[in-house]
Amino acid sequence: MQNIKKLSKNFSKLLDQQNLSTKELSTLIDVPQSTLTRLINGTIKNPNQTVLIKIAQFFGVAVTELTGELNADMTSSQAQEYLSDDDFMQMSVQEVMLELIQDDEGRLVLRESKNHDEVLVCIDFSEKVKSLLAGDVRIIGEHMIQAALASVMQQQINRYHAHIHDEEPERYS
Known part of the structure; x- marks a missing residue:
């Protein structure tokens, strides 16, 4: 590693931005706290790539962004070489089931199916627009959300080379 000071500074900044301690991050990404502390202190001269990948993926940044290196960003396939298959899949895949419902007030609401309290998107057409759209309000709202x-x-997909699986919902509301 060319510049351990940049890594130390960038890593410290990311921790501060998320208001996380090395102890908390250690638990979240399964890396010893002592390793994370030594990265911040700059006492690790050649950090383990697996550790750098786990930190970068947790914070949603590229490894080169973390290390301050501007050359050759690590691709997803390169990252997989350093991590076990289980670690890579666990860090790469996040499944979220969404549902689009019409609430009691007539608004179209998109939310996670497991979390009914948090509204991700709400479309509330004015009465004038509703009268223009007649019975197509829900269809138009669905198309707006699908486009988003x-x-x-x-x-x-472009950022993480993700694979998106669109499945038919089990139920409609």
């Missing part, structure tokens, strides 16, 4: 989700998924 498609855009987000494409960004994720």
